[in-house]
Amino acid sequence: MQTVEELYQLILQRKSNPEKGSYTDYLFTKGLDKILKKVGEESTEVIVAAKNPSDEEFVYEVSDLVYHVLVLMADRGISVDDIKKELAKREGLMSKTQERREIDKL
Numbered sequence: 001m002q003t004v005e006e007l008y009q010l011i012l013q014r015k016s017n018p019e020k021g022s023y024t025d026y027l028f029t030k031g032l033d034k035i036l037k038k039v040g041e042e043s044t045e046v047i048v049a050a051k052n053p054s055d056e057e058f059v060y061e062v063s064d065l066v067y068h069v070l071v072l073m074a075d076r077g078i079s080v081d082d083i084k085k086e087l088a089k090r091e092g093l094m095s096k097t098q099e100r101r102e103i104d105k106l
Ligand SMILES: N=c1c2ncn([C@@H]3O[C@H](COP(=O)(O)OP(=O)(O)OP(=O)(O)O)[C@@H](O)[C@H]3O)c2ncn1[C@@H]1O[C@H](COP(=O)(O)O)[C@@H](O)[C@H]1O
Pocket: 002, 007, 010, 014, 021, 022, 023, 024, 025, 038, 063, 064, 067
């Protein structure tokens, strides 16, 4: 099984060592506009899948979106760790918001 970090590392590898026939390499070669178009397309597909009853279709489309977002992050030099750090910062913020809501209820 491949983790998100492992997939990101593989994408970085494709960026530094282009491989013939690689879809990731194709995206990097086409450049930012193509990557952004794919992120947009895949986001729309997630929205449509979310309205349909098939969980399988939804999981498939979310996976497509995650992959393309990771390619976008790699293109920009943003790592999975950068996202984890941002999410960790929110942990504290969110609990403070909850605390405030509890106080407001009193
Ligand atoms: N997770 C993915 C992944 N998800 C989606 N895709 C590709 O994203 C494309 C999306 O399909 P579409 O029909 O929307 O696009 P398309 O018509 O094929 O291509 P476009 O002309 O629209 O760009 C498909 O070609 C999928 O193969 C992915 N390609 C690669 N990976 C991962 O990246 C790794 C490296 O792949 P390569 O770079 O191909 O070696 C693989 O082992 C996988 O783990």
